[in-house]
Amino acid sequence: MVDSRIPWRAYLSHGATLRRLGVVLLTFSVASLILVAHPTTRAKGYTLLSSGLPVAGGGMGNNGGPSYNELRRKIQDLPQHNPDLPFPEGKDGRYLRFTATANWIGWNNVLNERLMNAHLAYTTNRAYVFTEYWWSPEHYQFKPVPEGGANTPMPALLSGPAVGGPWHPPNSPATADGVSPPRAVSEAYWNNVCPQESRRIINTADIKPLIPGGRDNADGRDILAYWQKLLLDAPERCIEIVPPEWDVDNFPQVFDLRLWGSTRLLTLWDEFSLSPVSTLLGPSDIVQAAVMTNLDSGVFSGRTRWWWPANWRSDPFERMLAIHLRRGDFVDHCRNLASWGSGYYGWANLAFLPDIKGGRFPTSEGEQRKAEVMTQCLPDVAGIVSRVGEVARDWRLRPAATKDDNELDIIYLLTNEKGGFLDELVAALKLAGWRNIVTTRDLYLTIEQVDVSLAVDMEIARRAEVFIGNAWSSFSSNVIHQRLVAKKDPWSVRFS
Numbered sequence: 001m002v003d004s005r006i007p008w009r010a011y012l013s014h015g016a017t018l019r020r021l022g023v024v025l026l027t028f029s030v031a032s033l034i035l036v037a038h039p040t041t042r043a044k045g046y047t048l049l050s051s052g053l054p055v056a057g058g059g060m061g062n063n064g065g066p067s068y069n070e071l072r073r074k075i076q077d078l079p080q081h082n083p084d085l086p087f088p089e090g091k092d093g094r095y096l097r098f099t100a101t102a103n104w105i106g107w108n109n110v111l112n113e114r115l116m117n118a119h120l121a122y123t124t125n126r127a128y129v130f131t132e133y134w135w136s137p138e139h140y141q142f143k144p145v146p147e148g149g150a151n152t153p154m155p156a157l158l159s160g161p162a163v164g165g166p167w168h169p170p171n172s173p174a175t176a177d178g179v180s181p182p183r184a185v186s187e188a189y190w191n192n193v194c195p196q197e198s199r200r201i202i203n204t205a206d207i208k209p210l211i212p213g214g215r216d217n218a219d220g221r222d223i224l225a226y227w228q229k230l231l232l233d234a235p236e237r238c239i240e241i242v243p244p245e246w247d248v249d250n251f252p253q254v255f256d257l258r259l260w261g262s263t264r265l266l267t268l269w270d271e272f273s274l275s276p277v278s279t280l281l282g283p284s285d286i287v288q289a290a291v292m293t294n295l296d297s298g299v300f301s302g303r304t305r306w307w308w309p310a311n312w313r314s315d316p317f318e319r320m321l322a323i324h325l326r327r328g329d330f331v332d333h334c335r336n337l338a339s340w341g342s343g344y345y346g347w348a349n350l351a352f353l354p355d356i357k358g359g360r361f362p363t364s365e366g367e368q369r370k371a372e373v374m375t376q377c378l379p380d381v382a383g384i385v386s387r388v389g390e391v392a393r394d395w396r397l398r399p400a401a402t403k404d405d406n407e408l409d410i411i412y413l414l415t416n417e418k419g420g421f422l423d424e425l426v427a428a429l430k431l432a433g434w435r436n437i438v439t440t441r442d443l444y445l446t447i448e449q450v451d452v453s454l455a456v457d458m459e460i461a462r463r464a465e466v467f468i469g470n471a472w473s474s475f476s477s478n479v480i481h482q483r484l485v486a487k488k489d490p491w492s493v494r495f496s
Contacts, residue, residue, distance in 0.1 A: 065142030066448040068153050071286075075155060078164050080127070080183040083193055088125060088182040095185065095194050096121040096231065097129040100204045100243035100252045104136050104149075107157070107454050108474035109257065112346060112481075114154075116255040116268070118162035118184065119277045120224065124231035126239070127182035129190045130154050130163050138329070141450060156448065157455045160281040167276050194238035202230070204252050205244035213264075215249065220259055221267035227254060260474070261342065263349045278485045283459040290449040290456045291463075300410060300438055300460075319406045321392060322464035323496070324476050325384070325415040325425075334377035337472050338370040346477030347484075348469065348495065354394075355471070355495045377472050379496050381425050385432050387468065391494045395466050398491040408466060413439040414457040462486060471495040 083091040098117050102110045110133055121128035132151040140150040155163040164184045185193075208215040211226045231239065243252030251257045259265050272278060283291065294300065301316035336342075343349065344361060351357070362372035375383060392408050395401070411434050415422060426437050440457055443449075449456060454475070461467050461479045469476030480493050 065140070065146075065150060066152075066156075066451050068156060068448070071153055071156055075153060075164070075186050076188065078183075078186070078189075080164065080185055081189045089127065091193055093182050093193070093237065094126040095129060095182075095190060095238050096124065096126040097187075097190055097194070097199075097238070097240045098131075098254070100241050100254065101131070102253055102257075103134040106136060106139060106474060107133060108478050109260070111158075111478055112260060112474060113253055113255050115162055115277050115281070116272065119272055119275045120227055120231070120254065121184070122161065122167065122181055122275065122277060123224075123228055125181055126231060128162065128184040129187055130184050131187045133157065141453075152451060156284055156286050157452050158281060158287075159284050161276050162281065165280060167280070169280065190238075194240075198236075199238045199240045200234060200236040202239060202241050203244055204241060204254060205248050208249070216258060218259075218264065219267050220255075220265045221271075223255065223259065224268060224271075260346050260477075263343070265346060266349055266351070269347070269350060273481070273485055278481065281482065281485070283455065284452065286448050286452055287455045287459050290443065290445055290453075291459050294443050297444060299442055299444065300412065301436065316410055317460075317463040318465055319408055320410040320412055320460075320464040321388065321395075321408045321466045321468065322412040322414060322461045323384070323388065323468040324461065324470050324473065324479070325379075325413055325417060325496075326470050326473050326475070327378075327415060327417040327421065330378060330470075330473075334374055334472070337377060338373035341369075342472065344471040344495075345474055347480045348471040348477050350480070350484075350490075352490050353480075353493055354491055360495055361471075376496055377470060381421070381428050384425060384496070385428050387496055388429065388434070389432065391466060391468055394494070395491065398489070400489060400491065406465065409434075410436045410438065412460055412464060413437065414461055415440055458482070466492045466494065468494045468496055 080089055082089075085093070087093060096117075098114075101117065102113050114130070118128040118130075132153055135145070135150045135152065137145045137149070142150070159165055161167050162184060164186070166183065167181045207226070207230070208218070211218045212222050213219055241254060243249070282288075295316070300320065349356065355361075360376070362369045362376070364372060379387065388411065395408060396405070411429060413422070413425070422439060422441075426439070429437050440453065443453070443456065445453060445456070458475065458479055461469075462482045467479060467483060469479060476495075483493055484490065
């Protein structure tokens, strides 16, 4: 079993475990049969197979992390990477590249901003240029971090128009006139079709003061509208949006952290939630394979699908309550949030969510408010068990509840916790009557899936019947976005 928080190659030393499988593991065909057995046995099989057959190919890089060689070849061969295509693509097409984009920070702060950038490109009939994600060194799981930094191709983390997919669902017409918006392209293709001398450079520091409300107080809808007009009116084929010097603006993105950390973002919801960037957003092939592998092996339900009776409801996600328990760096981060008086992050502020309508956000002052923030942002074991019980009860009693609803009997803990806290929590949840408890660290993952395990957790949280998020977290905000776009009941989105 590959632990999603420990470098995969460390598991190759588990010789005693592999020897117990004996001659069964000598051939691939026999090893494959092991994968339909009990989860404990299957874990050993996946550990072996992942050494030679990582999902979507790619192998290992020099530092033990995945190289993604095969995926990068697929990106290079995307059909839109053809300069001979007719307008609005090809050598005469219109392109939009964001050099002023977030990197070297947590993935979910990057994800929400890049999705909004892709939406801006879509609404201005320009091909969005997607780039690789450069990891914050403390978040990269394969140590030591390579010299120069570690990066992962965006299509390893997600699928959809933002990473080169079509702008319309499969087997459907492109648009009413049969013309589809230009598809997103890679940075390498951008460099080919938009040489330096053909680019118009726009610095975000020159634009932000011109938007009503200025850099710090502009409404989300006003930010989008100003940039839309600017880009639609621009005659240049190739536009690159660049940041100023750090001392001019340390949040230089078009849709920056000031916006994502405020309620000014919310005026974008109606448009953005209906955009193909949102509605066609999905898991990558690597993420999808990870979820299906663990589903088939019975990780979520304790039953392999091989043995399920035909009349058994085979989707454990319909009975799952997923909880985002951010620990680690959030121990200090929650204290800072409490001291700063920070509000909820991003889409957690949507007014129709039950915990917003119910006034869960701390409104007291001083030390009492700090204590309330810490209780929600970094709950202890007793607080988590109590909150799980409350949310499960509320789900049974929600306005849209019916007698045919599934009983919530599976808990999935999305967490970066590494210490004894997790063991204590699992024991307490079992004592409270929850029999089937699964954590991030129980998943079977190949090396590439370990690299994108945050995205694997996000897909599980998106599918779960009920989700309890951390309202100060960009991860939870992105899960909320994906759940609501997927038409999940707003009552299924709760906060810790």
